[in-house]
Amino acid sequence: MDVGMYFLISDCTQDQKNLDLEHFGTMHDGLTGIYNKYGFYRQARRVMDDNPHVEYLMVCLNFGDFKLLNGLYGMTKGNELLMRVGSMLQRRYGQDPRTAYGRIRADRFAMMIPEAIFDPDDYLKTVETIMHGLAAIRFDLQITIGICRVTDRRMPISVLCDRAFLAASVLKTQESNGYVWYSENMMSDRIRDRAILSRFSDALGRGEVQLYLQAQVGAGDRHVIGAEALSRWVCEDGRVIPPAVFIPILEEHGKIWQLDYHIWEMACRLLKSWKDDPVFGSYRISVNISVKDIYYLDLYEVFTHLVEEYKIDPGHLELEITETVFMDKPKEAILLIQRLKEYGFTIAIDDFGSGYSSLSFLKDIQADILKIDMEFLRKTEHQERSRIILRSIVALARELGMPTVVEGVETSQQVRDLTQIGCDIFQGFYYSRPVPVADFEERFPDGLARPWSEPVQAEK
Numbered sequence: 001m002d003v004g005m006y007f008l009i010s011d012c013t014q015d016q017k018n019l020d021l022e023h024f025g026t027m028h029d030g031l032t033g034i035y036n037k038y039g040f041y042r043q044a045r046r047v048m049d050d051n052p053h054v055e056y057l058m059v060c061l062n063f064g065d066f067k068l069l070n071g072l073y074g075m076t077k078g079n080e081l082l083m084r085v086g087s088m089l090q091r092r093y094g095q096d097p098r099t100a101y102g103r104i105r106a107d108r109f110a111m112m113i114p115e116a117i118f119d120p121d122d123y124l125k126t127v128e129t130i131m132h133g134l135a136a137i138r139f140d141l142q143i144t145i146g147i148c149r150v151t152d153r154r155m156p157i158s159v160l161c162d163r164a165f166l167a168a169s170v171l172k173t174q175e176s177n178g179y180v181w182y183s184e185n186m187m188s189d190r191i192r193d194r195a196i197l198s199r200f201s202d203a204l205g206r207g208e209v210q211l212y213l214q215a216q217v218g219a220g221d222r223h224v225i226g227a228e229a230l231s232r233w234v235c236e237d238g239r240v241i242p243p244a245v246f247i248p249i250l251e252e253h254g255k256i257w258q259l260d261y262h263i264w265e266m267a268c269r270l271l272k273s274w275k276d277d278p279v280f281g282s283y284r285i286s287v288n289i290s291v292k293d294i295y296y297l298d299l300y301e302v303f304t305h306l307v308e309e310y311k312i313d314p315g316h317l318e319l320e321i322t323e324t325v326f327m328d329k330p331k332e333a334i335l336l337i338q339r340l341k342e343y344g345f346t347i348a349i350d351d352f353g354s355g356y357s358s359l360s361f362l363k364d365i366q367a368d369i370l371k372i373d374m375e376f377l378r379k380t381e382h383q384e385r386s387r388i389i390l391r392s393i394v395a396l397a398r399e400l401g402m403p404t405v406v407e408g409v410e411t412s413q414q415v416r417d418l419t420q421i422g423c424d425i426f427q428g429f430y431y432s433r434p435v436p437v438a439d440f441e442e443r444f445p446d447g448l449a450r451p452w453s454e455p456v457q458a459e460k
Contacts, residue, residue: 029103031079032086040102041157044112047100048153054098055115056150058157060164061085061127064142064172066107077134078107081141084130085109092126110161112150120147120179128177144168145179166190172252193249196241200255204262209233211266213285213440215432216405217449219419224444226284226318228427229267230434231259257296263287264306268317270437272310279447286318286348291325300339314344320371322350323361334364341366348405352393362400370397374408374428391421398422412451 027039035043048056063069063081070078082103089101093113101111127143146168148160167182203209213227233241250256267285274280293299307314319340325333341347348369349362362370372393397404406418409428418426431449432440 029086032083032103034086034089035100035102037102037104040100040104040110040112043100043102044110044157047098047112048150051098051114052153056153057113057115057118058148058150058160058164059111059113059118059120059123060104060146060148060161060168061109061111062144062146062165062168063107063131064144066141069141081131081134082107084133085127088126088130104161108165110164112157112160115149120145124177124179140177142172143177144171146170146182147179148182163187169252193252196246196249197253197255200246200250200258203233203235204258206236208235209259209262210436211263211270212434212436213432214427214434215440215444215449216284216286217426217431219415219424219426222449223447224283224449225425226286227432227440228286228320229263229288231263232434232436251290251292254292254296256290257293260288260290260293261297261302264302268306268310268312271312271316275312279445280441284316284318284346286320286346288320288350289325294325294333294336300336300343303340303345304343315346318346318348318369320348320350321365321367330364337365337367341368362396367402369405370402371405371407371427372423374406387417387421394422 029036146164148164167180347367403424405425409426
């Protein structure tokens with residue numbers, strides 16, 4: 001018979017706290033305190049299931065050049081930005097049980113939110129305010145926001161995130177803050193991007209990526225003095241993939257240096273073949289250096305090796321640089337340009353006038369040639385102001401002993417105006433479209449530049 005009972009009491013409070021803490025850590029981001037990727041996926045699914053009649057949006061936030069912020073100012077500033085964004089999400093949306101948000105990874109944030117309460121303009125303005133509030137930061141990161149309307153609630157949360165981030169990536173090529181709504185066309189574009197990337201290496205090997213030339217013409221005697229090297233992707237079936245299609249894809253995926261090196265080598269090979277020609281032997285070929293080239297290549301080693309391998313005069317290889325090349329490590333980049341110039345290469349400053357610090361850039365780089373951005377030639381409501389600025393730039397370059405190349409010259413009137421201003425070299429459709437090497441040689445057999453509309457035989 002039962003005569004009594006006894007109880008064994010054990011305090012497991014700390015064990016439960018440890019268990020709760022461990023569970024919290026697996027679902028939350030250690031830096032910001034909000035959900036991590038796995039926690040967000042679970043919570044986003046939960047809020048949708050709990051609110052079956054609510055129309056939802058997947059909103060994803062990303063910062064362009066976030067690695068550059070960490071590189072310039074250290075991890076502290078980058079972490080401060082991330083924590084401020086996390087705090088903003090908690091403060092603005094944490095009280096609404098219909099909303100889920102989290103830090104997916106690095107500088108990427110996602111939010112599942114009812115469409116009725118989301119204002120994309122207000123959200124963008126709030127993030128901009130956070131970024132501008134960072135002390136001692138001298139530049140703004142690009143803010144890209146992708147928005148995907150949830151039309152199929154059975155779709156995995158990860159897929160909805162991918163679509164929203166895909167929409168945000170559209171803004172990266174525009175280099176401006178903003179938001180983009182996802183559309184099905186974007187998925188087909190991404191499939192196209194993958195196809196281009198998968199075919200690119202083979203295209204190089206098969207010779208599909210070809211060297212095209214656009215003539216540069218002296219303003220005095222209208223003779224060709226050189227050409228800019230450009231790339232065209234000509235498929236085996238004759239289709240041409242425009243540079244505006246494949247170059248941004250290569251830049252986004254870190255393969256632009258492969259294209260650039262390919263063009264540099266073909267330009268050097270062409271200079272070697274022209275070496276003893278009485279007309280073409282004096283020409284310069286200008287090649288472009290992109291920002292990513294500095295990260296992936298030892299440019300001094302590459303260019304000096306190329307001129308030694310092909311036994312060409314380095315002065316005939318013109319290296320075009322823009323101020324964006326110097327944004328990350330300006331001192332190292334300036335030293336690199338000085339070394340290349342001392343070796344004998346011709347250095348040109350490209351797209352002058354398109355940036356915000358061009359005058360400072362011109363002061364620091366002792367270049368040989370100044371290429372003026374074609375925007376000065378476009379029609380504008382302030383045509384006379386553009387003309388005054390252009391005239392001043394040409395006069396400044398002349399004082400510094402730098403010939404000027406004006407890009408985008410398309411009409412005879414522009415040729416007359418630029419000649420009157422004092423420009424030295426013209427480049428544009430008026431004298432030459434980008435053409436294959438064989439067509440370039442056929443077009444300018446005697447070095448004389450004629451308007452593109454005139455046949456070569458007209459003055460023979």
